[in-house]
Amino acid sequence: MKFWVAAMMAGGVMGAASLPVRAECSNPDALGVSRVMPVSVADGPVGLASYKRTLALDDHEVVLTFDDGPIANRTPAVLKALERECVKATFFTVGVMAAAYPKLVQETAQAGHTIGTHTWSHRYLTQRRNRNAADFQIGGGLHAANVALGEEKAALSPFFRFPGLNHNKRLDAFVAENGLISVSVDIVGDDWLFITPDQVLQRTMARLEQKKKGIILLHDIQNRTVQMLPALLRQLKERGYRVVHIVPDETETRVALAKLGEPQSRSFQIAMARTRTKIAKLGAPDLAPVPGFIEPVEKAPSTRPLAERVASIEAAPAPRPVAFARVQAAPPPAP
Ligand SMILES: [Zn+2]
Numbered sequence: 001m002k003f004w005v006a007a008m009m010a011g012g013v014m015g016a017a018s019l020p021v022r023a024e025c026s027n028p029d030a031l032g033v034s035r036v037m038p039v040s041v042a043d044g045p046v047g048l049a050s051y052k053r054t055l056a057l058d059d060h061e062v063v064l065t066f067d068d069g070p071i072a073n074r075t076p077a078v079l080k081a082l083e084r085e086c087v088k089a090t091f092f093t094v095g096v097m098a099a100a101y102p103k104l105v106q107e108t109a110q111a112g113h114t115i116g117t118h119t120w121s122h123r124y125l126t127q128r129r130n131r132n133a134a135d136f137q138i139g140g141g142l143h144a145a146n147v148a149l150g151e152e153k154a155a156l157s158p159f160f161r162f163p164g165l166n167h168n169k170r171l172d173a174f175v176a177e178n179g180l181i182s183v184s185v186d187i188v189g190d191d192w193l194f195i196t197p198d199q200v201l202q203r204t205m206a207r208l209e210q211k212k213k214g215i216i217l218l219h220d221i222q223n224r225t226v227q228m229l230p231a232l233l234r235q236l237k238e239r240g241y242r243v244v245h246i247v248p249d250e251t252e253t254r255v256a257l258a259k260l261g262e263p264q265s266r267s268f269q270i271a272m273a274r275t276r277t278k279i280a281k282l283g284a285p286d287l288a289p290v291p292g293f294i295e296p297v298e299k300a301p302s303t304r305p306l307a308e309r310v311a312s313i314e315a316a317p318a319p320r321p322v323a324f325a326r327v328q329a330a331p332p333p334a335p
Helices: 012-017 075-084 095-100 102-110 131-155 169-177 197-211 223-238 250-259 266-281 306-315 321-329
Strands: 033-038 061-067 090-093 114-117 156-160 214-219 242-247
Touching: 075 102, 075 223, 090 095, 090 131, 090 156, 095 102, 095 131, 095 266, 102 114, 102 131, 102 266, 114 131, 114 242, 131 156, 131 169, 131 250, 131 266, 156 242, 156 250, 197 214, 197 223, 214 223
Parallel strands: 033 242, 061 090, 061 214, 061 242, 090 114, 114 156
Antiparallel strands: none
């Protein structure tokens, strides 16, 4: 039997920045989502591991985040564990992974989670001086997720996380200029280290009990995370923690996509063509055109005699460069 999870406002000072939660859930004892928090460019950057500020969470509130996926054999198990507890999280996808597993990105979005991005191929950007590298990595990660999402683009956010949390002032400025919000972390679970699932659980909870709230970093590509996640969600519930789901402003996502144009490199375009083929095989409806693509406008054939048309063109003043470029880019005239 289905029922509605309690629609709770956190109230107080955070009330203005919260939306009520009203999601279907088939588990009456679920951890659930206590509130939805819209996060906009004005709120960033956040995460005490990298900055002096973080999200305005109340005591015992957590935001769950999963990095580096999706991946075939683990992300579905993470999604299942979250579904069982009716919890929504944010997934910071890596571009090459999203390109390889578009179905999983779409399933993550369909389950109601937020999609953030984490570069094209997980390069540590502080080690690259070339501004084009940041442009390609950050823009590539965002556009790969956008393409992989197909019809589920509403889940895409301008939330961005630096690989290895490696950032500097130049990169922070680049991210902000391009309309992205750097979302670092407050609490790490160390799930990328060679430790047991139980150790991940213990470390995460111990750090949380110390800080009482925060953005938690986990990885959906790690088996130890898959193993410990159901127990972590249970412990959060038992110890009175509440899950906050961060969501983007869709307009801001579109601005970031436009500012960071889709990389035009051959390798990226080939990868996207493959992703689109994969999506088409899933039976998804037609994809929207890539950002920046201008739909050719069908022109009705002119009924004026050719000589008259030529004369009128020659009599017109010389086009300005911008207008000329537009004429050049226009489709050929109808025969
Ligand atoms: Zn990562």
